Amino acid sequence: MLIFYYLKYILIFSVLIFLNKTFIWIFSISEYNITPDFVIVAVVYIGIDKGKIIGMVTGFFAGIIMDLLVGSFLGLSALSYCIAGFLAGYFSNIETKKFLYKHYFLMVVFICSVVANFLYYIIYFQGFSLIFLDIIIKYVLPTSAYTTLLSSIYVIVTYKKKINLPA
Structure with missing residues (x-):
């Protein structure tokens, strides 16, 4: 059923x-004050798998929830994830299923992460010197x-699972 399909993504x-905010x-x-962003990896995955619009909407809702939990600059994460999801959707036509399990996925994660982080930090640090x-x-x-780098774990695990290699 369609409801279970959406519940799966909501749970993920x-x-x-929860991981991004607690652990x-x-x-x-x-x-060096460097933290990974697990949510953007999922937004990029959905953007590649489902297309620009679904990626953008997913990024928006994930970002708005992040903004509500953090409590600063409501809409800033929503904007950056929304644009990252839309950008990831541009890669959805390139043999999507094969694309998600190869190193190209890492390239898209990096590009979308750079764009999202650029937007986020440029706006966040307005007024700072x-x-x-x-x-x-x-x-x-x-x-x-x-x-x-951390999203490469996903690529390695899914690649081994896809070609049935022992873990």
Whole structure:
């Protein structure tokens, strides 16, 4: 049924948002203030799998829930995830099912993460005395690279499962 299909995604996003907000310290590199973003990986996956509009709507709702839980700049995460989901949807026509299980997925995660983090941090740091290049080097690129690195676990696990290799 269609309701179970949507409930599956709601449950996945609920777990990811919960992980992103409570157990992120386990995965963070606190010395450099780098934290991964698990939610954007799921938004990118859905954007590639279902297309631009579904990716955009999914990103918006995931972002608005994140904004409501965090309590700062309502709509900022919604905007950045929405655009990332839409951008990921541009890759939905390239042999989608095969695309999701290969290293190309990591490339799309990195691109969408850079765009989403760029939008987020540029707006978030308005009024601060940070240089544009400083925001890119200290926040956008490290967070995007670390998110991509951790999303490679998904690619490795699903690739092994797809070709039936022993774990």
